[in-house]
Amino acid sequence: MIDLAALTIKSAREALKKGEFTSVDLTKACIEAIKEKDGDIHAFLEVFDDALGQAEEADKKIKAGVDLPLLGIPFALKDNITVAGHRASASSKILEGFVSPTSSTAVSKLFEAGAVILGRTNCDEFAMGASTENSAFGPTMNPRDLSRVPGGSSGGSAAAVAGDMVLVSLGSDTGGSIRQPAAFCGVVGFKPTYGRVSRSGLIAMASSLDQIGPFTKTVEDAETVYDVLRGKDPMDSTTIDDSTHAAGKEFNKTIGVPRAFFAGEGVSQAVKDNLDEAIQKFISLGYTVKDIELPNIAYALSVYYILVPAEVSSNTGRFDGVKFGLHADGKDGIEDYFKTRGAGFGKEVRRRIILGTYVLSSGYYDAYYGSALKVKDLITAELREAFKEVDLILTPTTPTPAFKFGEKSSPLDMYLADIFTVPANITGAPSLSVPNGSVSIEGKDLPLGILMTADLGREDNLFRAGKDFSGE
Numbered sequence: 001m002i003d004l005a006a007l008t009i010k011s012a013r014e015a016l017k018k019g020e021f022t023s024v025d026l027t028k029a030c031i032e033a034i035k036e037k038d039g040d041i042h043a044f045l046e047v048f049d050d051a052l053g054q055a056e057e058a059d060k061k062i063k064a065g066v067d068l069p070l071l072g073i074p075f076a077l078k079d080n081i082t083v084a085g086h087r088a089s090a091s092s093k094i095l096e097g098f099v100s101p102t103s104s105t106a107v108s109k110l111f112e113a114g115a116v117i118l119g120r121t122n123c124d125e126f127a128m129g130a131s132t133e134n135s136a137f138g139p140t141m142n143p144r145d146l147s148r149v150p151g152g153s154s155g156g157s158a159a160a161v162a163g164d165m166v167l168v169s170l171g172s173d174t175g176g177s178i179r180q181p182a183a184f185c186g187v188v189g190f191k192p193t194y195g196r197v198s199r200s201g202l203i204a205m206a207s208s209l210d211q212i213g214p215f216t217k218t219v220e221d222a223e224t225v226y227d228v229l230r231g232k233d234p235m236d237s238t239t240i241d242d243s244t245h246a247a248g249k250e251f252n253k254t255i256g257v258p259r260a261f262f263a264g265e266g267v268s269q270a271v272k273d274n275l276d277e278a279i280q281k282f283i284s285l286g287y288t289v290k291d292i293e294l295p296n297i298a299y300a301l302s303v304y305y306i307l308v309p310a311e312v313s314s315n316t317g318r319f320d321g322v323k324f325g326l327h328a329d330g331k332d333g334i335e336d337y338f339k340t341r342g343a344g345f346g347k348e349v350r351r352r353i354i355l356g357t358y359v360l361s362s363g364y365y366d367a368y369y370g371s372a373l374k375v376k377d378l379i380t381a382e383l384r385e386a387f388k389e390v391d392l393i394l395t396p397t398t399p400t401p402a403f404k405f406g407e408k409s410s411p412l413d414m415y416l417a418d419i420f421t422v423p424a425n426i427t428g429a430p431s432l433s434v435p436n437g438s439v440s441i442e443g444k445d446l447p448l449g450i451l452m453t454a455d456l457g458r459e460d461n462l463f464r465a466g467k468d469f470s471g472e
């Protein structure tokens with residue numbers, strides 16, 4: 001019997017190479033674990049019927065001596081990352097019955113690297129949310145405490161890894177949707193620099209912010225997946241290569257801590273103490289940790305909640321009941337459209353469409369959207385200035401540990417869950433959440449994460465510090 005809890009991508013690859021087990025064995029172990037546990041967790045929406053066939057193909061290659069970075073490794077994908085011939089719904093009713101005719105570039109790259117695509121995971125509808133409670137197919141539970149949320153929007157992908165049903169999964173991160181659930185579930189979550197990973201075939205939320213990235217158990221595994229996914233793609237004109245961002249300064253183990261950003265009451269004492277422990281650990285590892293001022297960073301969340309609805313209102317325009325998925329009949333084309341969108345979109349998506357059309361309307365464009373863009377530039381400049389002095393900016397990943405279902409009753413409360421993760425998205429910076437122990441609440445150990453953000457194109461700094469911190 002394969003012990004999934006004891007495996008990483010790296011150790012599984014070694015075992016596959018040595019013939020200790022096959023990719024079919026590994027894929028079957030994942031499917032068994034899903035059968036056994038996922039009734040309680042609900043991380044998966046579907047296990048693909050061709051997964052074992054893919055594993056057989058991988059085994060043939062392994063036998064023939066082929067060596068690829070992900071050969072034979074089963075992957076779970078967030079339900080907004082398309083795979084040719086398979087359903088993708090972004091956990092929305094509006095994509096009912098939609099089967100993707102093409103694969104996303106990310107998935108094509110996984111296939112080229114030998115991965116087995118196991119199935120798709122639950123998320124907040126169109127990636128809008130921080131708890132996976134906005135899925136049209138019911139919530140996902142946090143494997144560490146089933147009465148709590150796994151975070152979101154990629155909650156299913158985080159829970160699939162944390163629940164030891166798979167060794168690795170992909171999510172998408174527009175404002176924190178990889179890093180926040182990674183912290184809540186106690187796994188590694190990584191968002192690359194904007195443009196590093198192609199968005200082609202990712203069902204769009206806010207195109208100027210969306211990035212695909214991995215959930216793994218180690219920083220090294222996250223780096224392995226990133227090396228497979230990264231690269232310029234003719235299908236996505238926003239993709240970049242190594243030459244786009246200047247190499248910047250040499251890594252000299254310097255970390256900046258913007259204390260004022262997380263000193264407020266909304267941040268739990270356990271989180272503050274946890275970050276202090278992390279700082280001590282970095283110091284003991286020979287890092288220099290200094291306080292820095294980022295006076296405008298606190299506005300990142302407000303900027304985010306103007307830019308995102310604006311882009312959402314535009315991106316969701318294509319769901320008209322004609323081109324994809326659900327269709328509801330009205331008396332004419334216009335009524336079909338209203339009925340389809342009214343029936344197909346959940347509350348949070350509709351809220352953002354309404355907000356988005358408002359901030360883009362001619363009378364309010366300058367006041368809201370235009371101003372948000374200016375503040376975004378201000379924050380970006382502020383961060384880039386900070387990176388002349390420090391290699392990394394360190395904050396907690398989340399203001400609190402995982403919360404209970406229904407606890408965040410107002411949208412604003414839910415939005416605050418991403419206060420520390422959104423600055424990386426609106427500035428385009430790469431950012432990594434690494435587990436840092438847990439806090440005991442009501443008899444359960446709830447994981448906490450620390451968040452490291454680096455300058456544009458400096459994923460290397462994140463991986464170095466992340467590995468140092470995690471003792472890899």
Ligand code: GLN
Nearest residue numbers: 127128129174175176177
């Ligand atoms: N929770 C944030 C939101 O609801 C982030 C979502 C994301 O990164 N996809 O917008």
